[in-house]
Amino acid sequence: MNSFDKPPPPEPMSTSLIQVRKLTKSFRKGSNLITPLENLSLDVSRGEFLALMGPSGSGKTTLLNLIAGIDTTSSGNLLIDSQDLGTMSRAQLTRWRSQNVGYIFQLYHLVPILSAYENVELPLLLQALTRSQRRERVEAALELVGLSDRAHHRPAELSGGQEQRVAIARAIVHDPGLLVADEPTGDLDEESAGAVLDLLCSLSRDHDxxxxxxxxxxxxAAVADRTLHLEKGQLVSPGRS
Ligand SMILES: Nc1ncnc2c1ncn2[C@@H]1O[C@H](COP(=O)(O)OP(=O)(O)OP(=O)(O)O)[C@@H](O)[C@H]1O
Ligand SMILES: [Mg+2]
Structure with missing residues (x-):
């Protein structure tokens, strides 16, 4: 066997949960092509809490939607837990997302006619669980966000901070490894924002x-482990021009 026949050494296990390589995302608007993300690369470690900043329109939500499997890349690779999202069909991506990702929005997106309990239960209805298994998980998630006593309140009967904590319970109830949050404190007063950030820190630190x-x-951003800025389609560390 000469040296050309030698198999390559095994790849070391990546500690990155998210691996983005030369990712480009374009949108066509009429005859215009908008490219908010161009040739972007990023690694996020398992258990890391990463903050993304950048001017309005710089592509932050676009990047979150790609990482969450809600949208698909124009080119480049996006691997989450070594799975290449670009190779999945729409149906596979939907299933993958329902098992692996929790999404937290600025304006909570709770269903107004459902109670806090029923809102948190929603993602579990996609899974083969009994009613009592669902109850156990919903109660644990509401307890984790400190809202067991508000389970039967509807969103209109909750404060903004409580609504966001219910939305976080909904995002974690199916035990995803990855949480993406788009301006989760953008609509909250300082005290409620602090409670939401404490909760996110604890989910990263104590719940992996x-x-x-x-x-x-x-x-x-200061509560995160690391902050990156999105500018002109690229990610840069603060302080770099
Ligand atoms: N579905 C779409 N179709 C066409 N253009 C889009 C689409 N989604 C986003 N864009 C464009 O991509 C660019 C980036 O948008 P994105 O929403 O990612 O910005 P952002 O950084 O999240 O901004 P903000 O801070 O205001 O939320 C914008 O120019 C936007 O108009
Ligand atoms: Mg946005």
Whole structure:
């Protein structure tokens, strides 16, 4: 056997949960092509809490949607837990997302006619669980966000901070490894924002969640392990021009 026949050494196990390589995302608007993300690369470690900042229109939500498997790349590779999202069909991506990702929105997106309990239960209805298994998980998620006593309140009967905590319970109830949050404190007063950020920190530190959070607020970014800025389609570390 000469040296050309030698098999390559095995790839070391990556510690990155998210691996983005030369990712480009374009949108066509009429005759215009908008390319918010161009040739972008990023690694996010397992259990890391990453904050993403950048001017309005710089592509933050676009990047979150790609990482969450809600949208698909124009070119480049996007691997989550070594799975290449670009190779999945729409149906596979939907199934993957329902098992692996929790999404937290700025304006909570709770269903107004459902109670906090029923809102949190929603993602579990996609899974083969009995009613009592669902109850156990919903109660644990509501307890984790400190809202067991509000289970039967509807969103209109909750404060904004409580609504966001219910939305976080909904995002974690199916035990995803990855949480993406798009300006989760953008609509909250300082005290409620602090409670939401404490909760996200605890999910990262004590529950092994990997979190990618978009924020415009430097105080929110400060609680993350690392902050990156999105500018002109590229990610840069703060301080670099
Ligand atoms: N579905 C779409 N179709 C066409 N263009 C889009 C689409 N989604 C986003 N864009 C464009 O891509 C660019 C980036 O948008 P994106 O929403 O990612 O910005 P953002 O950084 O999240 O901004 P903000 O801070 O205001 O939320 C914008 O120019 C936007 O108009
Ligand atoms: Mg956005």
């Amino acid at each position: 969640k990997t979190i990618v959070m978009v924020t415009h607020d430097p105080k929110a």
